[in-house]
Amino acid sequence: MKSSVKNIFPRSDFHSGVLEMIKFKASPRALEISYAIRDLVLVAEKIAKETNEKILYLNIGDPGQFDFKLPDHMKKALCNAVNEDYNFYAHSAGLPELRHAIVEYEKRKNGISLSVDDVFVTSGTAEAINAILAAAFLPGEEILIPSPIYPPYLSAAKFFGVNPVEYNTIEEEGWIPDLDDMRKKVSTRTKALIIINPNNPTGAVYSNKLVKDLIDFAGEYDLFVVSDEIYDQIVYDINKAPNTASLANDIPVLGLFGLSKVYLATGWRLGYVYKHDPNNVLDEIWSAIMKFLTVRISASTPAQKAAIAALLGSQEHIKVLVKRLKERRDFFYRRINEIEGISTQLPKGAFYIFPKIEIPSYSDDDFGFVLDLLKSKKVLFVHGSGFGRKGRGHFRSVFLPPIHVLEEALDRLERFVKEIKK
Numbered sequence: 001m002k003s004s005v006k007n008i009f010p011r012s013d014f015h016s017g018v019l020e021m022i023k024f025k026a027s028p029r030a031l032e033i034s035y036a037i038r039d040l041v042l043v044a045e046k047i048a049k050e051t052n053e054k055i056l057y058l059n060i061g062d063p064g065q066f067d068f069k070l071p072d073h074m075k076k077a078l079c080n081a082v083n084e085d086y087n088f089y090a091h092s093a094g095l096p097e098l099r100h101a102i103v104e105y106e107k108r109k110n111g112i113s114l115s116v117d118d119v120f121v122t123s124g125t126a127e128a129i130n131a132i133l134a135a136a137f138l139p140g141e142e143i144l145i146p147s148p149i150y151p152p153y154l155s156a157a158k159f160f161g162v163n164p165v166e167y168n169t170i171e172e173e174g175w176i177p178d179l180d181d182m183r184k185k186v187s188t189r190t191k192a193l194i195i196i197n198p199n200n201p202t203g204a205v206y207s208n209k210l211v212k213d214l215i216d217f218a219g220e221y222d223l224f225v226v227s228d229e230i231y232d233q234i235v236y237d238i239n240k241a242p243n244t245a246s247l248a249n250d251i252p253v254l255g256l257f258g259l260s261k262v263y264l265a266t267g268w269r270l271g272y273v274y275k276h277d278p279n280n281v282l283d284e285i286w287s288a289i290m291k292f293l294t295v296r297i298s299a300s301t302p303a304q305k306a307a308i309a310a311l312l313g314s315q316e317h318i319k320v321l322v323k324r325l326k327e328r329r330d331f332f333y334r335r336i337n338e339i340e341g342i343s344t345q346l347p348k349g350a351f352y353i354f355p356k357i358e359i360p361s362y363s364d365d366d367f368g369f370v371l372d373l374l375k376s377k378k379v380l381f382v383h384g385s386g387f388g389r390k391g392r393g394h395f396r397s398v399f400l401p402p403i404h405v406l407e408e409a410l411d412r413l414e415r416f417v418k419e420i421k422k
């Protein structure tokens with residue numbers, strides 16, 4: 001495959017004294033990695049520099065970049081961990097005291113019974129995704145992923161030689177998985193089903209019944225389930241999204257969680273993967289994941305120590321977080337629906353909204369829409385096609401900023417839409 005990056009550097013040849021061009025090729029599979037959420041950030045920074053205008057960034061799901069800050073007991077716990085000399089390499093599976101805390105936390109939160117050996121601590125949920133895709137599959141095996149999807153599942157699968165097969169979700173019904181389509185997409189090579197609930201990028205939250213149907217589907221086709229639950233307590237009309245493992249009985253589940261969203265600590269880079277595996281069918285995969293985690297040594301030790309305070313300490317900030325986010329969601333949803341040419345489903349969880357572009361000149365060109373909006377009105381969203389096939393014709397926005405910022409961004413969007421419709 002031809003590399004798209006020019007890797008040509010002049011280098012002097014010490015023997016001949018002749019300056020020659022030497023070309024170092026990079027790994028094609030690394031060059032192919034893409035992460036739509038940050039794709040246009042460099043362009044935005046360049047535009048900001050050239051025009052001296054402020055860009056409204058609504059592309060990245062990082063609460064800490066807006067007015068959401070960690071509860072004080074978490075900040076103190078991190079300082080204490082450093083002062084108490086928790087600055088060494090931890091065990092690759094995680095600090096034993098954190099793994100115990102996770103067992104207790106999962107019991108309290110989801111009612112599931114894990115043992116300490118069923119938990120591995122990772123550098124963010126992102127590393128858990130990589131570890132699973134690196135360790136659990138033979139080349140060419142397939143995973144079923146929802147479309148649209150949080151992009152690292154697609155790129156990590158491709159990187160590690162796993163074939164990601166996108167199943168449709170039904171936008172009109174709140175972006176829920178289309179079980180009929182899943183039946184068409186499953187094959188003898190399919191090994192796992194990925195669920196993200198609550199969902200990024202759509203904000204969908206699956207009902208108990210739907211999660212059970214998905215588990216039954218996995219059982220019927222002999223798949224294990226990877227359940228990404230990083231937004232589980234950020235839901236607006238119920239208390240908590242249904243937990244997959246607690247409904248799974250004997251179907252094997254790898255559950256993923258992290259401190260970045262519910263606990264607002266994106267920069268701590270802390271997450272974990274747990275296994276619910278009553279029939280021990282995941283034993284070999286679990287050992288392979290451990291091997292993968294061993295070579296990266298360990299997740300940040302001070303962050304691990306402090307995570308105990310996050311998981312087992314006061315949970316009061318979550319109510320406040322959800323209440324504030326709900327006000328922002330309601331505002332965003334109401335205001336965007338006033339803009340002719342854009343329509344959207346109501347997000348039921350997480351902090352993303354995934355509107356549809358209904359302007360003929362752009363309905364198939366979500367990238368052009370996002371880029372032209374950025375150039376013309378200095379607002380940055382993420383193009384929907386960066387989230388897979390079903391994302392085409394859409395864009396993703398966060399509703400994390402304060403309402404006056406959202407209002408400004410949506411006013412600018414409205415002006416842009418009026419101009420392009422003329």
Ligand SMILES: Cc1ncc(COP(=O)(O)O)c(C=O)c1O
Pocket residue numbers: 061123124125126127150196199200228230257258259260266269270271
């Ligand atoms: C669905 C989903 N999974 C995983 C992650 C990665 O989170 P972390 O910061 O824990 O690596 C994100 C981040 O946006 C996400 O949306």
